[in-house]
Amino acid sequence: MTKTPSKTPMAGGFLLALCLLVGVFAGIAKGEASFGFVIGLGVGLALLIAVWVVDRVRVGR
Numbered sequence: 001m002t003k004t005p006s007k008t009p010m011a012g013g014f015l016l017a018l019c020l021l022v023g024v025f026a027g028i029a030k031g032e033a034s035f036g037f038v039i040g041l042g043v044g045l046a047l048l049i050a051v052w053v054v055d056r057v058r059v060g061r
Contacts, residue, residue, distance in 0.1 A: 012051030019044030
C-alpha cells in the first residue's frame with residue numbers, strides 16, 4: 001500500500017521572516033541595518049521561491 005502525497009502546501013513565510021530578522025541584526029552588528037535588511041530580504045525570497053518550487057513539484061501541479 002502506497003501513501004498518497006499530502007495536499008497540504010508547504011509554507012515558506014517563516015523562512016522569509018527569519019532571514020529578515022537575522023539580516024537586520026547582522027546589519028546592526030556591522031553598522032548597516034538597512035543593508036542587512038536588503039540582504040535578508042534577498043536570501044529570504046530565494047528560499048521562499050525554492051520552497052514554492054519544491055512544493056509544486058511534490059504535488060505535481
